[in-house]
Amino acid sequence: MSRLVIAEKPSVAQSIASVLGAGNRKDGYLEGSGYLVSWCFGHLAELSDASAYNPDYAKWRYEDLPILPEKWQYSVASDKKKQFDLLKKLMERSDVTEVVNACDAGREGESIFRTVYNLTGCKKPMLRLWISSMEDAAIREGFSVLKPGGDYDGLYASALCRSKADWLVGINATRLFSVLYHRTLNIGRVMSPTLALIVQREAEISAFKPVPFYTPVLDCGGFSAAGEKCAEKAAARAVADACKGQPALVQTVEQKEKSEKPPALYDLTTLQRDANRELGYTAQQTLDYLQALYEKKLCTYPRTDSRxxxxxxxxxxxxxxxxxxxxxxxxxxxxxxxxxxCNSAKVTDHHAIVPTEGAGRADVAALPAGEREILRLVARELLCATGSPYRYQETAVTLSCGGNQFSAKGKAITDPGWKAYQKEKADPAKESVLPDGLTEGMTLPVTAVTIKEGKTTAPKHYTEDTLLSAMETAGAKDMPEDAERKGIGTPATRAGILEKLVSTGFVERKKQKKATNLIPTQIGVSLITVLPEQLQSPLLTAEWEHQLKEVERGEVKPSAFMDGICNMLRDLVGTYKVIDGSQVLFPSDRETVGKCPRCGGAVTERKQGFFCENAGCRFALWKNSKFFTAKKKNLTKSVAASLLKDGRVKLTGCYSEKTGKTYDATVVMEDTGEKTNFKLVFGNG
Structure with a gap:
């Protein structure tokens, strides 16, 4: 009798097989010691495209929306079919008595395994390997305490809801806005609210008007003291004039011993933020490097939200x-x-990210640069987190001069503590230190009085560091106190969302000095301008993430979550109206093919056909129109131009499905204002 173990990737399967003693290599799996160990290559099967439900859905048409499948279908990519078929065959083997899910221990790993398990129709007992490290000892321990697969039914239910919700919003909203505004506009359940955050920040920066302020400053020899900020320069000048030639009287001297606790360990988002700020890595690069370290047994599981x-x-x-x-x-x-x-109450599915014991014996210098730097960051955070508090003495002084109040602060480090491990170490020489011996009632000579000019500063552009923080906390203040999942997206998905915003052309990365800012493009701003609140609200998306966590815990039924998504989409399609003047928001740089027969607007060519540029008009000539494809003719630009100019076009060599022969005819276009029809005319008709 054998156990079949299914991992997410070949490299992970090899590590597991080595520990289990399954060293006999076969085609697509390893065998030995009562185990068969195989793998999935990530998602072997994924939700099918809309056209799988109805061939007509291959066209993007307003009339078909919303597309809400009653029975969901899956497709296996051609390049993964061989491995899928192998897993099915292995599951059906008579000597296989149990199947072990050894995919990554998280929502996505659960989805990858269960999809294959269910599609193959497997009914054999299912067990779950749940580990946070790929070290041999962790794998052995994990196999000694395998859990029943049913313990993770809630996790799978939430994974299924997440993927279906993303499919529904992506397919329906993308088609709706692309058809209405005549250009491809990718909409995402998480992507669009993230774009909205970036667009809102840019609007705040554009609207910002700097306000000047003026601060009188006393130079007391060994230190400086600042007065109250003044809105008018004349007021600051009057304070400075009153202080000239006057001594400063020390009114109060307060000394306090202060300390800063060490930071917590890294979760994925905090690591991605520090790696972006200190190393310039994108969130996706950090995740990729960390995943490689995990598979090399040098770091623990990456996709965690625990610290x-x-x-x-x-x-x-x-x-x-x-x-x-x-x-x-x-x-x-x-x-x-x-x-x-160490605090078990603050650990969810996985503990914080730390280096493994084995990483201390590894040749770190031989690692690729990105992996090496991330490993050092993770190691440094562990040293900081287990260090003693950073301690310092703070001295605060208030002075009186010329009838005005001034203040100064100084800091003397008494114990660098955990900050000794930081990249920018606490340096006593760099701290502002007040002179010893300051006491209440003493007078100090004032060597100079100056006016320091400043102005309020605009909000900063988002970087990946600050955007990840904003995504993590979006909607948090409006969520229940005990909400386990707050914000937009999850640690596992946020990096991919940022990459998609860039790849779809909604956001650009622009380097400025040491930082790389995330700036919305013109089309990104335009998209948020026309999107309704429910598709761009960070609060709504945060609520969905919270509900997915409740689905996982069995507190919300999957059907209730999905009903909410479907109802939102029905309402969106039924009520959304095109924004007036959208031609300005989505200007076309395409060549005009002809004049729209419905509204007189410009008709231009796109990948799928010829469309009216007026967003409120739905006129379209589809390149894959069955009328033309059945006759083995292409609806080319010249054909479209003739139809738009004359309402007809002569075609030669049309194919007859009935006779198999060819013929010549004139195609006449008749547009009802709702539908575009074609008919054939022979001779001079």
Whole structure:
């Protein structure tokens, strides 16, 4: 009897097979010691395109919307069919008694395995491997405590809802707005609200008017003290004039011992933010490097939203810190405060990202540069998180001069603590330190009085660092306090969303000094201008993410979540009206083929046909029109131009489906204002 183990990728399957003793290599799987170990190549099967439900859906037509499948269909890509068929064959083997889901331990991994399991019609008992590290010891331990597959039914239900919701919004909203505005406008359940955040930020920057302010400053020899900000320069000048030639009286001196706690460990989003800010990596690059480190057994599972380890891991933390010190090239810390990074109550599906013990023995210098830098970031965060607090003494002084109040602050570092491991270490020499011996009632000579001019600054453009933060917290203040999933998207999906915004032409990356800003393009701004609230609201999308988590926990029925999505789309298609003047928002640079017979607007060529540029008009000549394809003729630009100019065009060599012969005829176009019909006229008719 054998167990069939299915991993997400060949490399992971090989690591698992090595631990299980399945060393006999076959075509598409490994075998040995009572195990068959195979893999999926990521998503082997995915939700089918709309045309699978109805061939007419190959055309993008307003009349067909909304497309809401009653029974969902899946398709297996041709380049993955061989592996799918192999898995089906392995599942059907008489000696296979159980199937182990060893795909990545998360929502996507659950979806990848279950889709194949269900499509093959497998009914054999299902077990779940749930691990956070690819180290041999973690794999062995995971196989010793395999869970029943049914324990993860909620996770699969939420994965299914997520993929179906994304399909429904993507297919219907993209077609609706593309047809109405005559250009391809990709709409996404998560992508569009993220674009809205970027567009809103740019609008705030454009509308911003800087406001000047003026601050009188005393130079007291060893330090400077600032007065109140003034809106008018004359007011600041009056304060400065009143202080000239006057001593400053020390009114109060307050000294406080202060400290900063170490940061928590990395979850994926926090790591992506730091990697973007410090290394300039995109969120997708960071995820790719981290995934490679995970598969090389050097880091723990990447797609986590937890920043703590579980309580039972406390004993392993000193060894992990020793490995981290080796990776960073620093001395092993004398004290490792393991308890402050261990909190089981704050761990969801996976604990925080940390280096593995094995990473300390690896040749870090031999790693590709991106992987090496990410591993060092992860190691550094572990050293910081298990370090002692950063401590300093803060001195605050208030002064009186010429009847006006001034203040100054100084800081003296007493213990660098965890900041000793930071890239920008706490440097006592760089801190502003007030002179010793300042006491209340003493007078100080004023050597100069100046006016410091400043002005309020506009909000900053989003970088991937700040946008990831905004996505993570979007809608949070309006969500329930105990909401487990807040914000737009998940740690696993946010990087892909940013990449899609760039690849679809809605956002550009623009380098400015050390930062790379995310700037909306003209078409990105135009899209948000015409999108209704329900498709661009970060709060609504955050609510959907929260509901998906409730589906996972069994608190919301999948049907209720899907009903909400379907009802929203029915309402959208039924009520949305084209924005007036949209020609300005979506200007066309295409050559005019002819005049629209319905509204007189310009008809231009696109990939799928010839369309009126007037967004309120739905006139179209489709290139794949059955009338022309049945006659083996192409609806070319010259054919379209004749139809638009004269209402007719002469065609030679038309194919007859009945006789198999060819003939010549004139095609006459008749447009009713709602539909465009064609008929054949022979001779001089």
């Amino acid at each position: 703590y380890l579980t309580a039972d891991m406390e004993g392993t933390v000193p060894a992990l810190a020793a490995a981290a010190a080796k990776i960073c090239g620093v001395s092993v810390p004398d004290t490792v405060l393991a308890a402050q990074v």
